[in-house]
Amino acid sequence: MVTLIFLLILATLLAMIKGRRRLACWLFVASFLATALLFWHHATETLEISL
Amino acid sequence: MPMLFSLLAQFCIVAVCAVLLGAFGMQFLASELPCPLCILQRMGMMLCAAGPAWLLCRARKGAVDARDYAQCYGASILSAVLGGGIALRQICLHIAPGDPGYGEPMFGFHLYTWAFIIFVTVIAVSGVHLCFLPRSPERMPTGWSARASVGLLVLVVAANAVAVLFEEGFHLYLPDNPSGYRLIDDATREQKSSTSDEVP
Numbered sequence: 336m337v338t339l340i341f342l343l344i345l346a347t348l349l350a351m352i353k354g355r356r357r358l359a360c361w362l363f364v365a366s367f368l369a370t371a372l373l374f375w376h377h378a379t380e381t382l383e384i385s386l
Numbered sequence: 387m388p389m390l391f392s393l394l395a396q397f398c399i400v401a402v403c404a405v406l407l408g409a410f411g412m413q414f415l416a417s418e419l420p421c422p423l424c425i426l427q428r429m430g431m432m433l434c435a436a437g438p439a440w441l442l443c444r445a446r447k448g449a450v451d452a453r454d455y456a457q458c459y460g461a462s463i464l465s466a467v468l469g470g471g472i473a474l475r476q477i478c479l480h481i482a483p484g485d486p487g488y489g490e491p492m493f494g495f496h497l498y499t500w501a502f503i504i505f506v507t508v509i510a511v512s513g514v515h516l517c518f519l520p521r522s523p524e525r526m527p528t529g530w531s532a533r534a535s536v537g538l539l540v541l542v543v544a545a546n547a548v549a550v551l552f553e554e555g556f557h558l559y560l561p562d563n564p565s566g567y568r569l570i571d572d573a574t575r576e577q578k579s580s581t582s583d584e585v586p
Contacts, residue, residue, distance in 0.1 A: 344432050348540050
C-alpha cells in the first residue's frame with residue numbers, strides 16, 4: 336500500500352514534467368487522499384511502539 | 387520578481403529534498419527504520435514539494451498567471467496541513483513526561499518534531515508567496531537549476547519507493563514497530579523452508 340502511494344506520487348511528478356495538467360491534478364488528488372486514508376488507518380489503531 | 391519567485395520555488399524543493407535525504411541517511415547510516423507515521427510524514431513532504439515543482443514545470447511551457455501560483459501553492463498548503471497533522475499525532479504519542487520518544491533526537495528534537503516545524507514553515511512560506519501574486523501572466527526563468535531541482539525530487543521519491551518496498555515487502559501495511567526489511571526476511575525464510583523440505 337505504502338509503495339503504491341509512493342508510485343502514485345512519482346507518477347504525479349512525471350505527469351507534471353510531461354505537461355499533462357489534468358492528469359497531474361487527478362494524480363495529486365489521488366495521492367493526497369491515499370495518504371490521508373493511510374493516516375486514518377494508522378491513527379485509529381493502537382500503535383504498539385515502546386513509549 | 388519572476389526570478390525571485392523561481393529561486394524561491396527551487397529553494398523550497400531543494401530544502402525538502404535535503405530533509406528527506408537526511409531522514410534517508412538516518413535510516414541507512416544509523417540503522418533507524420522509519421515507522422508508518424514517519425513514512426506518512428515523508429509523503430506529506432513530497433506532496434509539499436510537488437507544488438513548487440508543478441509551478442516550475444508550468445513555467446517551462448509558457449507564462450504563468452496568478453491562478454497557476456494559487457493552485458501550486460494551495461496544493462502545498464493542503465499537503466502541509468495533512469503532514470503537520472501526522473507529525474502532531476506522533477508528537478502527541480510521545481508527549482508523556484519521561485517518554486524517550488521514537489528514534490534518536492537530532493539537534494535536540496526528534497525527527498517528527500522537526501517535521502512539524504518544516505510543515506508549519508511550508509505553510510508560512512506559501513502564504514507569504516501568495517501575498518505577492520503577479521497581476522498579469524509573466525514568464526518565469528527556468529534554467530538548468532530548476533530542471534535539476536525537479537529531477538532531484540523525482541530521484542528522492544523513486545529512492546523512497548524502492549526503500550519502502552524492501553521494508554514493507556508484499557504486505558498490505560508496514561509493521562507498527564519495524565525491526566527489519568520484510569522483503570529480505572520473507573525471501574530468506576522461504577529459502578530456508580524450501581531447503582529444509584528437501585532434506586529427508
